[in-house]
Amino acid sequence: MDTNLRSVLRNSTFLLALIGLGFTSIPFIGSMKVNAHALANRPHYRIDDLMPGDYKILPDRPGSRRGMALLFYRSSESSVSVWGLPVYEDKFLLPDYSWWRWGHLCEDFRLDLERSLFRCFDQSIEDYERGQQEWRWDLSGKNLGVQTEDLIAIPGDTTRKYFLQGTIND
DSSP states (O other): OHHHHHHHHHHHHHHHHHHHHHHHHHHHHHHSOHHHHHTTTTTTEEOOOOOOOOOEEESSSTTTEEEEEEEEEETTTTTTTEEEEEEEETEEEEEEESSSSEEEEEEEEEEEEEEEEEEEHHHHTTTTTTHHHHEEEEEOOOOSSSSSSOOEEEEEEEOOOOEEEOOOOO
């Protein structure tokens, strides 16, 4: 009888400790959510002027010598894709093989409507065979060359009017 009472006491103490731990953890778990102030201060870009098949390029930090330009493209299905293009002194930095290793500066990076791809239209690249082969990306951001990486996808949420940079994990 004494061992039976001891085991009931031990089990009920353990159960009470688990219940207390569960109630104690509620405020800690709740504090991990992103607050409304952080949500409101995410960088946002207006995209309601993009028609299907349109694109636009906006700087992420206007007036900065270095940074990223954001390339927005609205597909014919109306979904919006956003990629980052490294910028140095108002020129786009094209990758050598990887985006961390710069290969060439481009002044005129845009959508080639005839071929349905993004590429640089600078004459120096037109004359450079590797540039013609490697520095081309399809409308989904995939590189059409063999060695160069895809465009840098920028995570975010899309509303009817805005692209909100960054993701919120609920």
